[in-house]
Amino acid sequence: MRASRVVLVGVIGGSAPTPAEAVAAEAVGRLVAEAGAVLVCGGGGGVMEAACRGAKGAGGLTVGVLPGISRRQANAHVDIPIVTGMGEARNAIIARTADVLIAIGGSYGTLSEIAYGLGFDTPVVGLGTWAFERAGHPAVPLVSVRTPDEAVRQALFLADRRQL
Amino acid sequence: MRASRVVLVGVIGGSAPTPAEAVAAEAVGRLVAEAGAVLVCGGGGGVMEAACRGAKGAGGLTVGVLPGISRRQANAHVDIPIVTGMGEARNAIIARTADVLIAIGGSYGTLSEIAYGLGFDTPVVGLGTWAFERAGHPAVPLVSVRTPDEAVRQALFLADRRQL
């Protein structure tokens, strides 16, 4: 691995997903790992845990950027816990660290991560997540998809194009 | 002043507002100061600068939570510059520090601040800002208003109710 070459896919979403969202997150995690990319997330439960479980089931590597002060917060499928102690300000780190973000469902924390991603020019792929607009503002370049497969395909395409 | 009693009103919005947004921001700043509240913002240009100018014109106190590493970034109407050096992660600080947020226009940085506010239970009043929704998510408690006067009235009402 090399920083200059590794592809880091961020998976963002809430800690209380619907069963369908959890299934989708696990599939996304698996596909990210199968593509040889590293999974980055907030390290917690729900969508984060499901995505990590999927990635680990496929032999991938997972990074959890935790809000609290202890590694014990990490879900059981996080390989590399980054213990920030900075609360939700860590959302900015996830959005900067990932080459691309895949948002699955989620609540306001996820919305803040999507907003950060768009502000940092980190591409964002949405799977059943927030839609938003503002009168007078240019169209939001969030790529909406319908399946985990499409999400990961689009994400890898956008990450690849970004590194050119 | 006392931390336990001061009312801090956060004004958030972009650095490249329309003329109408800048006028609204200046009026909001003025009304915040006239109400005896302290204005908190990101300390930069555009909406932030207009709001600070309005507050100072009415004899108020302004706090700018700056992203960069120098006080020189602050607009000329910031009294207390907080130099974070933490980039956009400082958006979380604004949303935690304010008793209530007033969002005027804005781009993705503003959206991240709105999202943080909602996640932290800091009430958010919107004046020509983002609208958003997610299927399956409870309705977003963003209070939409049409005038600076309504914005500040609502903000003070929500800040007051929150401190009860």
Place this chain on the structure above:
Amino acid sequence: MRASRVVLVGVIGGSAPTPAEAVAAEAVGRLVAEAGAVLVCGGGGGVMEAACRGAKGAGGLTVGVLPGISRRQANAHVDIPIVTGMGEARNAIIARTADVLIAIGGSYGTLSEIAYGLGFDTPVVGLGTWAFERAGHPAVPLVSVRTPDEAVRQALFLADRRQL
């Protein structure tokens, strides 16, 4: 007040000072306020609280950059609570925001703030605080003083020289 003109004096030190340290901190706070400067600190107890009490007794303005997620953490003499939610990472903010730091006693948190100050070229005045050295490293430009009066005099001199 204007960001470009206000002098912000940071007072750093532990939450469990000796009685003599607390007395010194209160005197430092008073002298900072009498000089017309704004006091910045971590907003908590011990040295921070004593310094804020001293400043308020002299009619000054106090800013507390809090580590936690609630304004209720602030001591009773903080006027402007900045709620970072970023834990001890907020020490970097104090060291960047202040024009000059006065360290009184303190433990490892204070040492981290002194180190940040020196790294950011924020002058540091020490009153009974850490001494440190490393073989091969240039002499540390920490200004040691013996009284609150000397501390504030030196601090204002260094702050003034820095703004030239």
Place this chain on the structure above:
Amino acid sequence: MRASRVVLVGVIGGSAPTPAEAVAAEAVGRLVAEAGAVLVCGGGGGVMEAACRGAKGAGGLTVGVLPGISRRQANAHVDIPIVTGMGEARNAIIARTADVLIAIGGSYGTLSEIAYGLGFDTPVVGLGTWAFERAGHPAVPLVSVRTPDEAVRQALFLADRRQL
């Protein structure tokens, strides 16, 4: 790997080391990797780069917690770049993420990381680094060693004891 089992060794030190410090850092990185631990550092040049080079030469995994906003800042031997965008506040993250810190030489940034480590109860091993004391303060539990071999041996012992 599992978050609950991986050992993360933080290596901290300056970006402008002496040749002897760089040699020591490379040896430390190699020994960390040979022990099966993950290397965490600030991701930059000097001691950080030498340690990462040593770890990669021995087939290890390296994490760089970067201060800036781009992965391009990372030295060529960082596998997992964590892009914080938070400047030196990221020093707190390194000190929280590591099970144990090894400090090699260094300037004020390193001193801030040592101080954070001691404050967070992350054990710190020093190899030619800062010495410090304060009258009235309990003795500082920094473990001084003389060789890379001793540094890594002590670090692994302390990390292991900490997880009990």
